[in-house]
Amino acid sequence: MDEVQQEFLEIAAQVKARLEYRRALGVSFVERSSWECSPVAAPVASRVNPATTVSLSGEKPSAARSGGLAAVREELGDCIRCKLHKGRKNIVFGEGNPDAELVFVGEGPGQEEDLQGRPFVGAAGQLLTDIIVKGMQLKREDVYICNIVKCRPPGNRNPEPDEVEACEPFLIKQLQTINPKIIIGLGNVAVKTLLKTKEGITSLRGNWKTYQGIRLMPTFHPAYLLRTPSDKKLVWEDIKKVIAEIEKDRKR
Ligand code: SF4
Secondary structure: OOHHHHHHHHHHHHHHHHHHHHHHHOOOOOOOOOOOOOOOOOOHHHHOOOOOOOOOOOOOHHHHHHHHHHHHHHHHOOOOOOHHHHOOOOOOOOEEOOOOOEEEEEOOOOHHHHHHOOOOOOHHHHHHHHHHHHHOOOOHHHOEEEEOOOOOOHHHOOOOHHHHHHHHHHHHHHHHHHOOOEEEEEHHHHHHHHHOOOOOHHHHOOOOEEEOOEEEEEEOOHHHHHHOHHHHHHHHHHHHHHHHHHHHHHHO
């Protein structure tokens, strides 16, 4: 098989995956946006982190940022700053590309995340991975995924204000280090914490907001979608806005 045939098969596989993803969301039509109609354009994944980019310090951004994240993790240490440390098995710091243009911020680790020490690896995590991989045609390693609190709240309850207050400085440092172009806030707790608002996710979702100068798209949490699959279509609408924004950035 030559290179052209190989490329064609890869594009066909990407289109098939996205159509299957839409079908799973109950979307039966195909939009004619430039992104949809440009299968030969380089996937978003391949456009991030140009290796030739050098920061003002002369250091490659990936080295500077991964070092920065490591420093934040070191500062967090074996944290006992709030009562959530009592029930945790592992701190779930976050994972992904230190140079990510796109960061997902959720609420806190669940049982599976607590066991593995990794964010979004349970059933809701699989749904998020589908959104990233099948919906956005990215790899999980291309984005960064983290939570408002790094330890599992007992019984998956919402984190309490004192817990958020204790843990949020580390999220802020993570986001300052990565400095992404876009943040996707997942669910009520994440979005309310980031935006310092009492407004609920139902009215906030789908509307661009700003967090510290970074564009922020609020949308439903994947765990909510597991309980309310009919709202997957709304999340897809929000994700399409993010995809369009990434495309606009690419053309600038
Ligand atoms: Fe520390 Fe955050 Fe865990 Fe609380 S949730 S113990 S502040 S790491």
